[in-house]
Amino acid sequence: xxxxxxxxxxxxxxxxxxxxxxxxxxxxxxxxxxxxxxxxxxxxxxxxxxxxxxxxxxxxxxxxxxxxxxxxxxxxxxxxxxxxxxxxxxxxxxxxxxxxxxxxxxxxxxxxxxxxxxxxxxxxxxxxxxxxxxxxxxxxxxxxxxxxxxxxxxxxxxxxxxxxxxxxxxxxxxxxxxxxxxxxxxxxxxxxxxxxxxxxxxxxxxxxxxxxxxxxxxxxxxxxxxxxxxxxxxxxxxxxxxxxxxxxxxxxxxxxxxxxxxxxxxxxxxxxxxxxxxxxxxxxxxxxxxxxxxxxxxxxxxxxxxxxxxxxxxxxxxxxxxxxxxxxxxxxxxxxxxxxxxxxxxxxxxxxxxxxxxxxxxxxxxxxxxxxxxxxxxxxxxxxxxxxxx
Amino acid sequence: xxxxxxxxxxxxxxxxxxxxxxxxxxxxxxxxxxxxxxxxxxxxxxxxxxxxxxxxxxxxxxxxxxxxxxxxxxxxxxxxxxxxxxxxxxxxxxxxxxxxxxxxxxxxxxxxxxxxxxxxxxxxxxxxxxxxxxxxxxxxxxxxxxxxxxxxxxxxxxxxxxxxxxxxxxxxxxxxxxxxxxxxxxxxxxxxxxxxxxxxxxxxxxxxxxxxxxxxxxxxxxxxxxxxxxxxxxxxxxxxxxxxxxxxxxxxxxxxxxxxxxxxxxxxxxxxxxxxxxxxxxxxxxxxxxxxxxxxxxxxxxxxxxxxxxxxxxxxxxxxxxxxxxxxxxxxxxxxxxxxxxxxxxxxxxxxxxxxxxxxxxxxxxxxxxxxxxxxxxxxxxxxxxxxxx
DNA sequence: TTTAATATTCAAGTAAGTTGAGTTATTAAG
DNA sequence: CTTAATAACTCAACTTACTTGAATATTAAA
Numbered sequence: 001x002x003x004x005x006x007x008x009x010x011x012x013x014x015x016x017x018x019x020x021x022x023x024x025x026x027x028x029x030x031x032x033x034x035x036x037x038x039x040x041x042x043x044x045x046x047x048x049x050x051x052x053x054x055x056x057x058x059x060x061x062x063x064x065x066x067x068x069x070x071x072x073x074x075x076x077x078x079x080x081x082x083x084x085x086x087x088x089x090x091x092x093x094x095x096x097x098x099x100x101x102x103x104x105x106x107x108x109x110x111x112x113x114x115x116x117x118x119x120x121x122x123x124x125x126x127x128x129x130x131x132x133x134x135x136x137x138x139x140x141x142x143x144x145x146x147x148x149x150x151x152x153x154x155x156x157x158x159x160x161x162x163x164x165x166x167x168x169x170x171x172x173x174x175x176x177x178x179x180x181x182x183x184x185x186x187x188x189x190x191x192x193x194x195x196x197x198x199x200x201x202x203x204x205x206x207x208x209x210x211x212x213x214x215x216x217x218x219x220x221x222x223x224x225x226x227x228x229x230x231x232x233x234x235x236x237x238x239x240x241x242x243x244x245x246x247x248x249x250x251x252x253x254x255x256x257x258x259x260x261x262x263x264x265x266x267x268x269x270x271x272x273x274x275x276x277x278x279x280x281x282x283x284x285x286x287x288x289x290x291x292x293x294x295x296x297x298x299x300x301x302x303x304x305x306x307x308x309x310x311x312x313x314x315x316x317x318x319x320x321x322x323x324x325x326x327x328x329x330x331x332x333x334x335x336x337x338x339x340x341x342x343x344x345x346x347x348x349x350x351x352x353x354x355x356x357x358x359x360x361x362x363x364x365x366x367x368x369x370x371x372x373x374x375x376x377x378x379x380x381x382x383x384x385x386x387x388x389x390x
Numbered sequence: 391x392x393x394x395x396x397x398x399x400x401x402x403x404x405x406x407x408x409x410x411x412x413x414x415x416x417x418x419x420x421x422x423x424x425x426x427x428x429x430x431x432x433x434x435x436x437x438x439x440x441x442x443x444x445x446x447x448x449x450x451x452x453x454x455x456x457x458x459x460x461x462x463x464x465x466x467x468x469x470x471x472x473x474x475x476x477x478x479x480x481x482x483x484x485x486x487x488x489x490x491x492x493x494x495x496x497x498x499x500x501x502x503x504x505x506x507x508x509x510x511x512x513x514x515x516x517x518x519x520x521x522x523x524x525x526x527x528x529x530x531x532x533x534x535x536x537x538x539x540x541x542x543x544x545x546x547x548x549x550x551x552x553x554x555x556x557x558x559x560x561x562x563x564x565x566x567x568x569x570x571x572x573x574x575x576x577x578x579x580x581x582x583x584x585x586x587x588x589x590x591x592x593x594x595x596x597x598x599x600x601x602x603x604x605x606x607x608x609x610x611x612x613x614x615x616x617x618x619x620x621x622x623x624x625x626x627x628x629x630x631x632x633x634x635x636x637x638x639x640x641x642x643x644x645x646x647x648x649x650x651x652x653x654x655x656x657x658x659x660x661x662x663x664x665x666x667x668x669x670x671x672x673x674x675x676x677x678x679x680x681x682x683x684x685x686x687x688x689x690x691x692x693x694x695x696x697x698x699x700x701x702x703x704x705x706x707x708x709x710x711x712x713x714x715x716x717x718x719x720x721x722x723x724x725x726x727x728x729x730x731x732x733x734x735x736x737x738x739x740x741x742x743x744x745x746x747x748x749x750x751x752x753x754x755x756x757x758x759x760x761x762x763x764x765x766x767x768x769x770x771x772x773x774x775x776x777x778x779x780x
Numbered sequence: 781t782t783t784a785a786t787a788t789t790c791a792a793g794t795a796a797g798t799t800g801a802g803t804t805a806t807t808a809a810g
Numbered sequence: 811c812t813t814a815a816t817a818a819c820t821c822a823a824c825t826t827a828c829t830t831g832a833a834t835a836t837t838a839a840a
Contacts, residue, residue, distance in 0.1 A: 046401065165741055241710055319635050320635040354554070441829070
């Protein structure tokens with residue numbers, strides 16, 4: 001586990017080395033999504049011999065990635081020694097770059113945030129930001145007394161879309177970043193493996209340690225500057241050819257008989273402008289208004305729920321997820337209200353009588369979902385191995 | 391290559407056997423998508439040693455899956471011996487079940503159709519259909535003088551959605567199939583590996599041998615009874631948690647200031663009802679009307695293009711594909727017209743100045759795309775190995 | 781003609797998973 | 811209480827598939 005790029009060796013060909021790497025990740029991922037497991041159970045689920053799993057577990061334990069967790073008796077036979085992911089086995093740095101601020105997180109191997117950082121941005125030039133990221137990283141590592149070499153890598157999250165597209169040139173994009181190779185920039189600066197994605201995708205992965213634990217197919221609606229969608233299919237992010245999948249903000253919805261973009265109705269900005277006469281509202285203020293059932297906010301919620309219901313129908317029919325999770329920069333109270341009040345479309349493939357999961361629910365990652373999600377991009381690489389054969 | 395279920399051994403764990411199987415598929419897939427390749431080039435693209443590729447190729451050649459294709463000199467050095475997929479190396483059976491008819495295809499390993507079959511259905515009971523499939527299979531094998539043991543497997547395609555959903559109970563679904571395990575039924579009847587999917591997904595895969603050759607991210611709009619969407623992301627079908635992803639028919643679009651489901655405007659049925667006073671029109675009749683620019687058809691095309699443009703925006707922004715392909719049960723002339731006339735939304739992530747592929751194009755699989763696609767489901771298994779770790 | 785570059789094979793070496801026998805711990809039955 | 815059944819786990823030998831490095835062949839450039 002010391003090789004610099006074990007995190008993503010995506011060469012499709014299999015050889016003993018890479019097979020072992022794959023198997024280590026598979027074992028770790030299995031344990032992670034089950035919480036804890038014994039050798040034999042892991043072997044069955046992966047289709048390996050117990051002996052192979054034994055060897056791999058010995059490896060992972062030596063790497064400090066696993067912890068023994070006592071033994072679990074289940075019926076007859078020798079109780080199985082349980083193993084769990086060692087939270088201190090490794091850490092992931094999450095970096096979220098917004099036009100106005102830089103947010104960072106340090107997340108442990110179990111998906112728990114250990115520290116966060118924040119810096120106001122006046123200058124979004126790439127090298128300036130890289131510098132600030134270095135400082136925040138060192139700060140967080142110091143605060144938690146974590147050795148820098150326990151850092152597995154860094155996930156970088158920026159508002160999409162990437163490259164020059166028909167949606168570029170809006171308030172939310174980062175000037176001067178269209179042509180920058182962010183992965184190379186931060187990989188050099190941090191001297192660690194780096195993954196780059198957009199905020200909604202990353203936030204979706206953060207929920208793998210929360211509301212979507214153990215799920216393989218789900219969608220995540222992310223309240224950021226606008227509204228984004230992260231899609232997980234068969235455990236993998238659907239990022240699209242250029243990393244721009246999930247741009248749901250401009251989805252036309254019908255409000256008061258008129259068509260308008262979804263994020264004009266469903267987003268923090270739209271809530272804030274609907275409540276303009278309350279002054280400038282941050283998330284806590286919105287939370288307060290929601291708890292005291294402010295009539296204007298309730299009106300906004302009614303409209304937003306309506307629009308969200310239409311979007312939900314589109315998402316469900318196009319992706320057929322197990323569930324749709326709401327999260328991001330909105331107070332939990334509002335997200336809960338939306339999850340409760342949004343009309344669930346009847347004409348949907350997700351409208352199944354035997355559904356075991358709610359069709360719409362609130363995520364647990366909180367308002368920093370994207371910042372934690374940035375780190376989750378790295379954890380995801382530690383728990384799964386993806387290779388693109390075609 | 392004699393093991394009965396080499397086509398899909400999806401156990402995540404890697405061992406020598408499965409690694410070899412994976413590598414064989416990777417080599418075959420690489421050669422298939424490139425047309426022809428030499429050992430060294432394959433080794434580079436897969437991250438294997440040339441020796442390993444040599445051994446694998448010897449295997450594949452012995453299995454009859456590869457053909458030597460002379461040698462290709464490119465600059466200095468020993469010219470590389472080229473290999474191509476042997477079309478006769480294996481065949482896939484494609485089965486499309488519609489409420490009114492049973493369609494079958496026999497497709498060779500290079501993706502070329504060799505034979506098709508058709509039977510009118512009066513009784514859609516599962517065992518009746520299985521019986522007819524057997525007969526059609528034998529007929530096609532006889533016609534092409536192909537030995538039954540060259541049959542790799544069968545792909546079964548049915549109109550979605552699967553299971554009881556909010557979209558069930560429409561004219562297009564198959565009564566009595568909601569609770570049937572179609573995979574088991576046909577796997578028993580045919581004594582071969584079977585893959586089941588819906589028509590649009592399968593049709594999308596058929597284009598891997600046509601308009602989407604070499605592409606890893608594309609969407610396919612399928613004209614069947616209604617309108618379906620097949621999505622390929624990173625070379626893999628996005629099927630959703632229950633296999634029902636891509637139900638785009640009910641997507642609301644705005645026509646003449648009113649919202650209606652997409653397939654009410656964009657589908658063969660809608661074209662036929664728009665031209666009702668011409669009598670009952672089959673595909674050839676539609677083709678004729680299109681070629682002589684029938685004014686009523688032109689009016690329908692204008693409306694359909696408008697609606698299609700709206701749908702295109704949604705598809706592009708949600709999936710960010712390299713291209714969107716049109717196909718299915720519509721004459722090429724109409725699909726071409728649509729591909730040409732559909733307004734390409736400006737506010738789209740696919741609206742990029744540096745795009746190298748057309749955003750919308752007609753597929754090449756023709757009106758039997760889904761029937762061929764059913765077979766492509768099997769070919770896909772022969773060329774790629776997918777494992778679900780999580 | 782010589783040199784460099786590239787593809788390919790051969791033979792030996794290595795890493796990883798498998799197999800089958802044997803050990804240990806727990807439950808269930810006699 | 812004893813014995814049998816069951817399941818997890820380890821040990822040691824075995825098998826498979828990939829890698830490595832040397833050798834050879836063929837082409838283009840110097």
